[in-house]
Amino acid sequence: MDTQSNQFLIPLNTISLSNNTSFRTYRTEGMYCIHEENYNYKSGIQKLRQPWVDKRIQSGDTNHSQLYYAKRNIVTEEMLYVAKREGFTPEFVMNEIKIGRAIIPSNRKHLELEPMIIGKKFLVKINANIGNSAILSTIDEEVEKLRWAVHWGADTVMDLSTGKNIHETREWILRNSPVPIGTVPLYQTLEKVKGKVEDLNIQVFLETLEEQAEQGVDYFTIHAGVLKDFIPLTNKRITGIVSRGGSILAKWCKYHNKENFLYEHFDSITKVMQKYGVSYSLGDGLRPGCTHDANDEAQFAELKILGELTHRAWKDDVQVMVEGPGHVPMNLIKENVELQEKLCSEAPFYTLGPLVTDIAPGYDHITSAIGAAMIAWYGTAMLCYVTPKEHLGLPNKQDVKDGVIAYKIAAHAADIAKGHPGARERDDLLSKARFEFRWEDQFALSLDPETARKFHDESLPQDGMKHAQFCSMCGPHFCSMRLSTDIRKEDQKLAGSNPVSE
């Protein structure tokens, strides 16, 4: 594959600062300003990958997985793109994919995708779940949630729709998404058999897989590790099986007294993954639903199977990430990462939180951001967000934003703790702006400039206060930063040099 002729523009946010410098950050919302007003989703966004994919199809490739190319030492355009995006060499990216420690979710039908990479050596990523339920929301609202989520920083989005217009909703999400889209195909499969769990079968599942892959879904959650024998292990739990996919499959296994058909037909599923270049997200159908149930026999029995399936998928050159909990007390978090890395040979770990306590419904973006920051520090590659509505209802736009911001915090805190190259540059620039009372720069460098400015302006709305050497918290006479600056100036006057902040 020719890698020489490809020079990409990489999406970046440029933050201009008042001292005539600027700072560039990773931009999840992509090149196409999908956050504009009066955006018409029916036009979709530019198809960046069209020429790349066309070339591969002309070459007669039948496995479109990035792993397939990496194993053949081919650096794809997707690898070049993410290498540039994250500041690594293309060879490093290729190698991480080759050994299975990173994936670039990228269905060849999702031409609008601006590639991103998920792996512990790269920036920690976050996923936002959207999707209607039988009760609420329209296509318009779901596309708007997609735009909103990637505007605030979602690296991938899962469409978990289970309601009406499931196919059309997904179509418009894909045609407007610069980020990888994931789904749980079992949900639509169940709709196809009219909600009768016992009528599920591998044929209708594979049809659904094909339908969704054809639309461009980049990764599928496949709950192939929920084995029949593991179900009784959940009887000691307080909250049983809390994964929707896991509970559906458990019911199916019990009804038919047969092994999980996703496990039995795993290789058939893999064939669809190869054909479109879809990545596995091996679902943890037996994840704990409360801190009491964390790290139990059921959870770890499934994890062992997910390890086996990881290697089976790799053998067929299909990319894999592995889903993880859920609800885990702080002292049990590390064990999850260590065991996953061991059993799954460092395939990227993709966890939901975890929540570190169960007593705060309404604030589970916080209970889970604590666990998420820690698990990412320990090595999790991507964090699935939790919104304040978790356990209570379907999130609205504000909830999506609150969830995304909490998880940007967790992911970034982990990047810092891991010593990721350049991770703390933004922190340091913001801290410097704070110390020098460059309020506008402090707002601009923050994750949510609108909120930072609003909070400041609540008590000091006057324009002049954007240059004041204090805020309303301590008032002018008790500002430590002003005093501290005075001391430094005094020192430097004595030493004959120039003051720091002028």
Added chain:
Amino acid sequence: MDTQSNQFLIPLNTISLSNNTSFRTYRTEGMYCIHEENYNYKSGIQKLRQPWVDKRIQSGDTNHSQLYYAKRNIVTEEMLYVAKREGFTPEFVMNEIKIGRAIIPSNRKHLELEPMIIGKKFLVKINANIGNSAILSTIDEEVEKLRWAVHWGADTVMDLSTGKNIHETREWILRNSPVPIGTVPLYQTLEKVKGKVEDLNIQVFLETLEEQAEQGVDYFTIHAGVLKDFIPLTNKRITGIVSRGGSILAKWCKYHNKENFLYEHFDSITKVMQKYGVSYSLGDGLRPGCTHDANDEAQFAELKILGELTHRAWKDDVQVMVEGPGHVPMNLIKENVELQEKLCSEAPFYTLGPLVTDIAPGYDHITSAIGAAMIAWYGTAMLCYVTPKEHLGLPNKQDVKDGVIAYKIAAHAADIAKGHPGARERDDLLSKARFEFRWEDQFALSLDPETARKFHDESLPQDGMKHAQFCSMCGPHFCSMRLSTDIRKEDQKLAGSNPVSE
């Protein structure tokens, strides 16, 4: 001291559940329902400790510190009270105080206090800062913030007022507070010398100390570890000195080219502490103000001095806790606890957050709840909250609530991770209620029932939905908990026993 005749009613919240059971939790707002509507703060609350203190004064005691009594193997009423409150034996409590690993902040003039204990073997506590600045708020508003903070779960409150009516504001806060009140006496001292840092001196400081102790302040932040020689160590920092007290003292030291007068006259300060039974909160005036500055030479040089001062205070039978950072990346948090425990011989650690990243002003209750949960798990005894307004402005009531809830989450998560006896009972009850679709019980057991209910009702407001076996997140056909319950019922029908949830 007679411990036999004292039987106390301990403040507890009783949560009644729909299955005719109930659950009792620690109640910070105390016995006197200060959260009532039409509350008139001018009447104050009941003086629980009047007889205890009267007796001691009649006995001629001159050191009123709990450490003084513990060292003489005397179990005070305060110790009995906290023993009952936390479910330990009075002897255990006495011993923890005796070895300096726990304190009961309790000025003999704060008769309204319902004693609580701060130490790593006990429940992790949280502090809420209130107080006006020169710019904002009235006495009424500050007392209201006190009531509000303890209603949501603040274990202690610091009055950091620097504005007008500083004495009267503090008076009404104390007369209405069932929780220990802390202050930073340097602030009022600076007001007394009309804001001129160079005019500060030990006489006016001791007068202020006496004035505040006489009112009943339970612990004083004393920045006696900010030594003259440490100030240049902050020159390499991005944000210099960010503690208000620290920056004031640094300026004073530089101006006079003298050693910090709080360090020089530490023993005179200790005499006031003895007389009233006030506890030291040794301030970390050189704490880092951004993640870049964490764990640096200045911070740890000061911590070493705080260790020396801890032992000096203990020698004079005065209780001590030690303040800590601030802003610390996750990977550097543990070192803070380990070093503090070593240098300060396990005197309770009392940290502000720490924030694990600097890029989220407006969300620093979250950036800091992550660090707070971790540092408390590692052994910090009390967490000073951070509100969403941190770095931006003076917190209002909503900010106080948001800060308190985020910190209740952090503290509780740490209790669970530490395996504190009974800590997870509430989590397990809530999880069980969740699994059994007892929505009202789930709300009642949560940290903020109002918000949990409001979020649920946004999409399913009908009364009937409080018994529904689903919520709007997944809808009726995709509720994993309902499916999981069905599977269990099926199992139990086969086994001939009764279903779980009926």
